[in-house]
Structures are given as C-alpha cells and as structure tokens.
C-alpha cells in the first residue's frame with residue numbers, strides 16, 4: 001500500500017471542500033448526526049482532555065478515579081481506530097496526544113491527516129487533510145481547541161502552517177489567516193518563505209484568552225530560522241506579539257551574542273510546549289539550543305534566550321523573568337519538555353512554582369512570579385578540549401536539589417557488563433573516545449555524552465500530581481557520541497549526498513568509511529562487490545547487526561546515501577573532505593550516533609530508561625523504577641533493564657501513572673505512591689506518545705496513539721482506547 005489515493009484521507013468531505021461543491025453531502029455546514037450523537041455522550045470540561053497534555057498548565061493529570069489501583073488489572077481494549085497510513089510514502093510515527101472535547105476525540109495520522117472520532121466508540125466523524133509536502137510529514141504532537149459561543153475551532157500544525165478548522169465539521173475556517181491557515185515562516189523579520197523546513201509546527205501552542213501562543217521546530221544547522229515566540233489572534237490568525245529569543249539591538253540579552261547574530265543566527269526555539277498561568281497572565285516558555293547545535297564558534301557568548309525558561313506576560317509578550325539552564329550550549333541540550341506549574345509548601349506557606357525537567361536529568365524549581373530558584377543552584381565545570389575556535393562557558397548551573405533523576409556522566413565504570421563480548425567491544429571503542437563529565441564538548445575524536453542528546457527528560461514531559469506533591473518523569477539513560485568533522489564550507493555540500501552518510505552511517509563505518517576492521521566492514525570499493533540496488537536494500541532492510549533505516553529515511557534519502565556510498569572513493573571520504581578542500585573550512589557534526597554494542601543495546605550499564613517520582617517540597621526522589629525493555633532483552637528471557645523511551649506519563653486521581661513510550665509496545669499503569677507495576681497491556685506496536693485520560697458515556701478511557709516507527713518498532717497507525725468492561 002503506497003498510494004495516497006488508497007488512503008482514507010481523500011474522503012467526500014475533503015473533496016467537497018477542495019471543489020467547493022454546492023450542496024455536497026447532506027447539509028455541508030451542519031455537523032453530522034453521528035457527531036451530534038457523540039456530543040450527547042460528553043462529560044464536563046475537567047473530566048475530558050481539552051488541551052495538549054490535559055490543560056493549559058500542561059499538568060498531565062486527570063481527576064478521574066473510575067479506574068483505580070484495585071481494578072486496573074481488569075482494563076481492556078474498548079475500541080481501536082486505524083488511520084491506515086502507516087508507512088504511506090515513508091510516513092511513520094504518531095506522537096499525537098489526542099484532544100477530547102464534548103465527547104469527540106481529535107487525532108492525527110502518520111501522514112498528517114487530522115480526524116475527529118466518537119470518543120466513546122472510535123467511529124470516525126470527519127477528516128481533514130491539509131496540503132503539506134510529504135517531506136514535512138513530521139510527527140505532530142497535538143492540537144488546540146478554542147471556543148466562543150458557536151465558534152468552535154481546532155488548530156492543527158502541519159509542516160510550516162497552522163490550520164484552523166470547525167471542530168464540528170472539519171471544514172477550514174476561511175477567516176483564519178490566508179483562507180484557513182497561517183504560515184509560521186512569515187513575520188520573523190527574515191525571509192524564510194522558500195525554506196521548506198524554516199519553521200515546522202510540531203508541539204501545539206497554548207491558548208490565553210483569544211491568543212494562540214506558539215513556538216515551533218527550526219533547523220539545527222547553519223541558516224536555521226530564529227525561534228521567536230509569537231502570539232496570534234485565534235480568530236483571525238493575525239500576529240499580536242513577538243518575543244525575540246535571539247535579541248535585537250537594544251533588547252535585553254543582545255550583548256550575549258556577536259553583534260550581527262540577530263541577522264543570521266537560528267534556534268533558541270520553544271519547540272517542546274508551554275504552560276500558562278491564566279490567573280497571573282503568564283506563559284512559561286522553555287527554549288532549545290542555538291544553532292548550529294554542536295559548533296558555537298560563530299556565536300560566541302552565553303546566547304540568551306537559548307536553553308532558557310522564559311516567563312512572559314501572556315498579553316504582551318514582555319519578559320517578566322528568565323533563567324538560562326545551559327549557557328552557550330554545544331550539546332543540543334534543549335529544554336525538552338513543557339514546564340509544570342506546581343504548588344509547594346515552604347515554611348507553612350504555599351508557594352506557586354514552576355518546575356522544569358532537563359535533558360541532563362535535573363529538575364529546576366522556580367518561584368512562578370519572581371523567578372527565584374527554590375533550591376540553591378551550584379556550578380559544574382565544562383571539561384575537556386573543543387574543536388578549534390570554540391569558546392565554552394567555563395561552568396554550567398545545576399540545582400542542588402532535587403537530586404538528578406539520571407546518571408550524570410559516562411566513566412569506565414559505566415561500561416556495559418551484559419556480556420563479556422559487549423564489554424570488550426565498548427572498551428575497545430573507548431580507546432579513541434573522550435569520556436567523563438556532564439559537560440564535555442564534542443571533539444574530532446568523539447565524546448561520549450550521557451545523558452545523551454535525547455535526554456534525560458524528553459518531549460513527553462512530566463506529570464504533576466497536586467494530591468501527592470509528586471512530579472513523575474520518564475527518562476533515557478543511553479550514551480551518545482558527539483563527533484565533529486572538518487569539511488569544506490561550500491554552499492550546498494551539507495545538504496548534498498554526504499549528509500545522510502554523516503548522520504546515519506559514520507558511527508559504525510567511520511568518517512574514513514573503513515569500518516572498524518573487526519565487526520564493521522569497510523565501504524570502500526563496495527561497487528566492486530555488489531550492485532547499487534544491493535547497497536540500497538542493505539540500507540533499507542539492514543543486515544546482521546546493522547539496522548535497517550525503516551521509518552528513519554524516505555526512499556529518496558536512502559537512494560542519496562546509497563549513491564554516495566556506491567560512488568565515493570578513498571580520496572573523497574568525509575575524513576578527507578577538509579584535506580581536499582581549497583576554500584574555507586568548517587566543523588560539522590558527524591551524525592547522531594549512540595554508543596551501542598553488537599546487539600544494538602546501549603554501551604552503558606542498565607537501567608537504560610526510568611520512571612521517577614520526585615517530591616518537590618522535600619527535594620527528594622520518592623521512587624524510581626526501570627521503564628520497559630528492549631525486545632532483544634525480552635527475547636533473551638531477561639527483563640527489568642529499562643529502555644529508551646519517548647512519550648510521557650499521565651497521573652490520575654485513581655492513584656495511577658499511565659505510560660507507554662517504550663519499544664516493547666506496552667501500556668503500563670504504576671501505583672503513583674509506590675511505583676509498583678499494577679497494569680501492563682501489549683499494544684499492536686510501540687506507542688511513542690502520551691495518553692489522554694478522559695470520560696465519555698460515563699466511562700473512563702485511557703487512549704493512546706500507537707505509531708511505532710522509532711527504535712526499530714514496526715510502523716503503525718492505530719489509536720487504542722482502554723476502559724473497564
């Protein structure tokens with residue numbers, strides 16, 4: 001199944017819209033009877049899931065208690081919905097946290113078809129396919145609901161655009177933006193109109209009154225867009241304010257960059273989601289690193305407001321306070337999750353606070369109004385040498401409490417002891433790699449980063465339970481390798497054929513393409529050993545201990561890498577790029593590589609993924625358990641080692657923490673007080689997403705998108721809802 005025409009996206013409603021056919025379908029402006037029926041089974045707002053991660057505060061918690069510790073083992077599948085487009089043109093993954101509003105569940109498919117389902121039954125009510133280039137079928141994490149009387153809207157991101165549709169019919173709202181959509185590449189003060197990737201809407205924004213406040217994903221390299229935060233009038237799509245995360249002349253923080261950075265630097269984007277304190281009119285925005293991620297030589301200085309928790313006036317976008325968590329980031333240590341608005345007791349008084357989890361495994365807690373840290377912060381040194389031209393910040397801040405929820409560095413004692421072979425293989429790799437230290441920069445030889453590029457905490461975020469005062473956060477504990485390569489600074493080369501090789505292959509086959517001479521073969525002269533399509537197939541399907549690129553690359557990306565490997569001779573390998581270059585040179589990152597053993601398992605000691613409950617008032621970790629397992633571990637008859645995981649937890653009044661996120665395709669329910677596992681169900685494929693917990697027809701549901709397509713999990717296109725029988 002690879003044809004888009006076969007996908008259910010081209011439905012009659014969409015055709016009606018596309019062709020503007022009069023009288024198309026019965027009552028084309030009125031919601032369907034099925035829609036009205038779903039609405040009749042609605043619950044009250046707090047018992048549904050009316051915003052991304054539950055509410056504007058991103059609390060990831062639900063007041064429902066029909067499902068509780070005593071009966072959760074009886075949960076069963078109530079309905080499933082298949083959007084039937086897993087792997088259509090390489091689309092894969094669903095990171096979507098569904099919205100549930102007035103009995104209707106809103107979701108998105110892997111190829112970005114948006115739909116409304118009856119939240120009680122899973123029956124499809126309408127669907128809408130925005131016009132978006134298939135190269136931009138990047139996973140979208142959620143949507144926004146807004147209403148004013150009869151005007152009810154769902155705002156979805158798809159590629160660079162935000163689309164507003166009628167929540168009842170899925171029809172575009174023509175008065176929003178340009179005929180129903182606005183383009184995030186516009187209004188940044190620099191021209192990104194031709195840059196397809198310029199800004200991509202992944203995590204949805206938040207609503208404050210009639211403002212839609214958004215960030216976005218931008219590139220990670222040179223020429224990336226600046227990550228300015230913007231507020232739009234949710235009725236018209238008109239921009240109402242902009243906060244420059246890369247400050248302009250005269251603005252606070254301008255002096256933390258080179259003078260002209262505001263005209264050329266990118267990143268510092270709020271991509272992970274925001275939290276709104278509606279009562280105080282504050283929006284809390286965590287930002288990512290400045291670009292290029294691993295080479296800061298062109299952006300000397302601390303680089304405010306990158307890697308910063310910003311507290312902005314939600315009405316005007318004015319800065320109230322900020323705290324920079326990583327200065328001059330050269331580790332890709334974005335603030336990866338929306339902050340949690342919490343209340344903690346201090347000396348008998350309740351303090352309104354905001355908690356931010358990080359990729360380094362820390363929880364920063366600030367007073368919500370003053371920005372004052374509620375636990376002392378100390379400085380840790382940045383250690384080790386850098387690429388030439390880099391200027392590091394000498395130290396980085398970490399809170400003294402709560403303790404970190406991940407390990408803090410990779411040392412000789414961290415090497416896996418799973419098998420003697422795995423151990424000696426990793427020890428052999430360490431002969432050339434730099435290790436130790438939480439903040440050790442990327443190097444030409446390679447530096448081990450632990451927690452890695454993907455955390456620590458990730459975009460799944462943390463769940464806050466006001467009842468227990470505990471913050472629940474899942475984390476990765478997997479080592480990555482940061483390696484740089486010197487290459488010609490030619491326009492276009494980085495986007496040329498070699499890019500795919502750099503990112504996906506150098507970790508094993510090396511910059512010199514010679515493999516390691518032990519377990520990984522040389523790719524030099526591969527054209528004498530096999531045909532082009534053999535190379536293509538090996539890249540697609542993998543071979544032996546080499547993984548296939550399944551959902552990670554589209555066919556044309558695979559073809560580009562295959563051609564690079566097939567046609568490159570020794571003199572032109574990445575290792576020789578700089579030597580052969582005549583003009584100026586630069587340093588670029590050689591791939592997103594993990595330090596893994598021959599069984600594709602992390603080169604560190606387990607647990608490789610955890611779930612922690614943090615007592616914020618006392619500043620201590622109440623409990624921590626390994627989260628999930630790699631399928632290889634389960635097949636070997638082992639378990640309880642934890643696995644890399646993506647997607648977040650939801651805590652309920654029923655005393656449970658629900659989370660999927662792991663490559664073993666399970667949805668789990670943990671006792672929120674003790675961490676004891678109370679429920680486990682197998683899903684059709686891994687669900688790298690956050691559940692929605694809601695009530696409809698008087699029943700409590702736990703719904704999750706299972707899209708696989710990452711960590712070698714089979715791609716899928718299912719939404720699965722659990723309930724008691």
Ligand code: HEC
Pocket residue numbers: 500501504505506507508509519520521522523526529535538539543544545546547549561562565
């Ligand atoms: C996790 C390590 C790893 C990564 C990443 C990796 N490979 Fe491999 N590759 C291997 C191993 C190991 C083999 C030998 C497989 C076997 O047992 O047959 C191999 C074999 C190959 C072969 C066959 C070589 C021959 O002469 O038989 C090709 C071609 C190849 N890889 C290309 C690539 C390309 C292109 C990429 C990037 C898209 C890549 N590999 C990424 C480990 C890796």
